[in-house]
Amino acid sequence: MTFQAIAFDLDGTLVDNAGGVALALNTALHEADLPCFDLQRVRGWIGDGPDALIERALRAIDLQDVDTAWLSTRVRRNFDAMVLGLPFAECSIYAGIEKLLEQLGRKNVPLAVITNTPTVLARAVLEEAGLLGCFTTVRGADTAALRMPSPLLIEQAARALGTRPERMLMIGGSASARQAACAAGCRAAWAGWGYGLLGSEQGDTVWRLDTPADLLVRMALPQTRRRGRPAA
Structure with missing residues (x-):
């Protein structure tokens, strides 16, 4: 199948930033005199953006007679400051991603990042990782209405890349993507x-792509869709 453009999710697809998210979350929680969480637990909360992440963390804490709306705002503010200050702390680019993006660039395939992370935070992470220049557009969920599984970010990215969603491939690890x-x-x-x-x-x-290199193999071979099952 031929695609006119390709979009990538950010967290857990381009970069393994679970450590960085955990660091930012725990720093923000500590500054609010709240308990912190281990990496494995935080990893399971990632994928729906920082507001959902913080909501899950606060639900896991026994908070009584606390204005959680005010607390969420405070934690989110400190979370954002931490990410912007150290956007690639405790993070790494997945093996094979840089080579994949280089090869797609040689093929002149327009690329986008579509993520539930707000745009300013996503761009900071990509810039620090040295990947920002690979992408024509970065679309983050700056409002609740844009957050995946809403299709709005994908529709916006397709327009920015000069194509239609049905001619674009979305690569991601989360169910919402x-x-x-x-x-x-x-x-x-x-x-x-x-x-x-x-x-x-x-x-x-x-x-199903087990490695980034599998994408180029898939794009080069004709694909057969089987009813009710993933393409083999």
Whole structure:
């Protein structure tokens, strides 16, 4: 199948930033005199943006007679400051991503980043990682309405790349990214090298990519879709 553009999720797809997210979250919680969480637990909360991340953390803390709305705002402010101050702390680029982006660039494939992370934070992480210049557009969920599984970010990115969602491939590890792709009429691929889970909701719209190099193999070969199953 030929695609006119490719979009990537950020967290757990381009970069393993679970350590950085945990650092930012725990720093923000500590500054609010709240308990911190281990990396494995924080990793399971990543994927729906910082507001959802903080909400999950606060729900896990026994808070009584506390204005959680005010507390969430305070923690979010400190979280953002930490990420902007050290955008790539405790993070790494997944093996094979840089080579993949280089090869796609040689093929002149327009690329986007679509993420539930707010745009300013996503751009800071990508810039620090040295990846920002690989992408034509970066689309983050700056409002709740844009947050995946809403298809709005995918639709915006397709327009920015001069194509339609159905001619674009979305690569991500989270269920919300795949659901957003399906809602937009965009083909999806699961990034098996990250920390997202391939759930039963994928239907027949998902490619399984075990390594970034698998994408180039898939794009070069004709694909057969089987009803009710992922493409083999």
